[in-house]
Amino acid sequence: MTEEKFDAIVIGAGMAGNAAAYTMASRGLNVLQLERGEYPGSKNVQGAILYANMLETIIPDFRDDAPLERHLVEQRFWVMDDTSHTGMHYRSDDFNEPTPNRYTIIRAQFDKWFSRKVREAGATVLCETTATELVLNANGRVVGVRTDRAGDIIHAEVVVLAEGVNGLLGTRAGFRKVPKPETVALAVKEMHFVPEEVIAERFGLTGDQGCVIEAAGTISRGMAGLGFLYTNKESISLGIGCLVSDLAETLERPYALLDAFKEHPSIRPLLAGSEIKEYAAHLIPEGGFKAIPQLFGSGWVVVGDAAQLNNAVHREGSNLAMTSGRIAGEAIFAIKSQRRPMTRENLSLYKAMLDKSFVLKDLRKYKDMPALIHTNSRNFFMTYPQLLSQAAQNFVRVDGTPKIVKERATSAAFIKARSRWGLLSDAVRLALAWR
Template identity: 40%
Template sequence: MREQFDVAIVGAGPAGISAAHVLGGRGIKTIVFERGEYPGAKNISGGVLYGHDLARILPDFREKGCPIERNIVESRLWYLSNDGGYSVAFRDRAFCDRLFLNAFTVGRARFDRWFAEQTKEKGILVVCSTVVTDLLRDARGQVIGVMTDRPEGDVKARVVLLADGINSALAAKTGFRPEPNPHDVALAVKDVIELPEELINERFNVETGQGVTTEIIGEITEGMDGVAVIYTNRNSLSVCIGANLSDFVKSRVKPYEMLERLKEHPMVAPLIRGGQSKEYMAHWVAEGGYDSIPGLSGNGYLIAGDSGMLFNALHREGSNMAMTSGRFAAEAIVEAFDKGDFSSNGLAGYLERLDGSYIMEDLKKYRGFGKFRLEHHELFTTLPRLHSFAAREMLTVDGVSKKEKQRIIWKAIRKEISTGKMIRLFRHGWGSIK
């Protein structure tokens, strides 16, 4: 006999559990399916969350023991050649206030488990080690529930929310979202390196409980459109690097070899020296932007978070969009119950909320950024090399006048890239983010 729920959510990540919190708070009978042994078991360890978005779901998250690793007080951007590079950092007194949590690092395995546990008091049922294999439909094609790999595991529901991540086999199988184009996905590999808490504080110039994010671009991705990051956890560093999947296919660069070369870079090696690798993993990142977003709603279903390709590649923001889209989905479902209409029209409030939010505004603003990066690989080859050469030349005191050094630098630049190409590069770059 099929069990009946009001809402079935596929995936117990930030999007799915955010929706569950809102639905549970309104007394809507909700079940969440998670394929891992527990929420977070399948998620890559280490990430950045944002206090504003979490507080909209769970205002007292700190009082409830949210497993925060470090409060981010400084953000760094590095532009690296193979031998050196530039570093720009921003730290503000406001971010150092312990009462103000703008951004903070978490271990996703711990956080997701904790976040899901908070739904129990709202009557949410979270079922783990369960794969949703397909969707149930009525004669008109409207989604009316899910099929699982459990014996007699079909579950009927008025609405199904797909929130099972970018590699959602279900979204692709049902046709609600095609398999992501390789141009729209990055493959990232991560090493979590254990270090004593005090040593991390010293190396990153922070106090206990404070943390730093470092975003890195340049030659470290070996000519591919990619980025690396270093996040500080309480007693570990998350070192991650990734590149566009289509570039990986063409270059045949091995991701783990690229990660090892990153760890040997003269700006990275001193930070991780003496550490022990705790975890090594790989995952996909949705980087296609606005133009890769599938239809996010239909008759009896909605799609949220990474499943819907909601990720800001320029600012590396995904968890906030997952939580907010999950909340929007739940609010739209509540409206559908009030109207008794679970068709795409009845669920239209979801798209209305997305379109009126920072999510779509930001994704539309940067919709040309991915194409710009893919078309200008000199961002990851020629330019970082020239930047490092120019800085090294000007900072080397060797009896050569600064005027002569400027001539040497300009000659090297003209040899590598024409003035016209440089102008086009800056014009296209500005056009992709303005």
């Protein structure tokens, strides 16, 4: 092993690492992939929605054997207060297409499958192996890695850092800073096991159709955070995540938030009779465009969560991870094919290609959103959800109060809570951040 020099070493066998390793190995490059977990996926946490298009670009026939749970036909967005939810539901028969657009998955199974594809493509995959250090030569160029296995340096022309949100190797090497608490969310998740037919009945599903709920409001107690409920074949994934800075400030415990979310009158009936079998906690990079570190250097590139490539507004991460991994792999293959060295200048091709993709276009579009949400979390996650709920109840409750009186009461409640100027300023700032 120590004698051999690889074309590329990929650190991590998550979505980004597998995409990068598969892309390079299937094009004939000599790839080594290191994964610290017992098996790929053993340490990985996701909701999890898989966006098919991005995987299809890498493995066109993935539907033949990938472990997919349900294909999504319905998405619900809920704004919650303590006793109610106001919802927007989108359900479409169009999503029953022959090649569905989104699926739920279970990462422990999915990552194992993806890793098998990586091996079949020709890469060497070493699990239970932690890369402990990037090795740089006298010119500051990354030339290999050290691992926690006995042995010398493993050399490669380029190292792909796909080590996830903590990004310890990149941080230790000085390629990026430790993410600030306001740019990372801590999410906790449980798997509730329920018979398949019960899920179908509760959510109005047939066959392998699935439904997901994304929820915001008082469930995060005024912190910037979101809850989710995703239907799998025979289980329901339930979770909630909040910015680490908000959790540190309020001293709220994530599991207490999850317990309260489970007990919410809108959620409890959906979980009735379930058996909880798995718990997990994981960080999510949510700093957006402004938190993205340097993406390439001499002998290295960084992809996926390690590069903070996560779209918190749309709750997309794995697709950005897969796409950045694929693009990094394609860029490295292109440089190698032209027999050019993996210099910083040549590897800038990765950034140029990423700039043209939806990954950086989307994150650039929402560049001001993380700061807006962070600095106004109490209004967006407490005040407005409560006002919206009161307004909705006022609208639907029939009690003989004249409608004009109800409408005035609703307007007065909004103005009392935020003032006219506050309402206008919130609307304008939100619109500007959304552009």
